[in-house]
Amino acid sequence: MAKSDVSKLALLGGRRAVDRPAPAWPVTGDLEVAWMEGVVRSGKWSWLGPHERAFCEEFASFIGA
Structure with a gap:
């Protein structure tokens, strides 16, 4: 990876x-759509x-609570 010049922010005209x-x-x-459809059709959303x-x-x- 080449080292870039970060002396000037892109917002101020520097390189992005x-x-x-x-x-x-x-x-x-498709999996997410199927899950959402199942939730909506269940009426328990x-x-x-x-x-x-x-x-x-x-x-x-997961957080140990």
């Missing part, structure tokens, strides 16, 4: 650090739904 556009976000594929409860339990376990 990244020369390609940011990727699209959020990344959405508030904080009382099973997916939110499962997320909270898994996240609490």
Whole structure:
């Protein structure tokens, strides 16, 4: 990787650090669409739904709470 000149910010006329556009976000594929469709069709898409409860339990376990 070549060393770049960072003495002048791109905002002030210097060279840009990244020369390609940011990727699209959020990344959405068939799996995500299927999950969302299942949640919407279940009618349980508030904080009382099973997916939110499962997320909270898994996240609490992950952080050791």
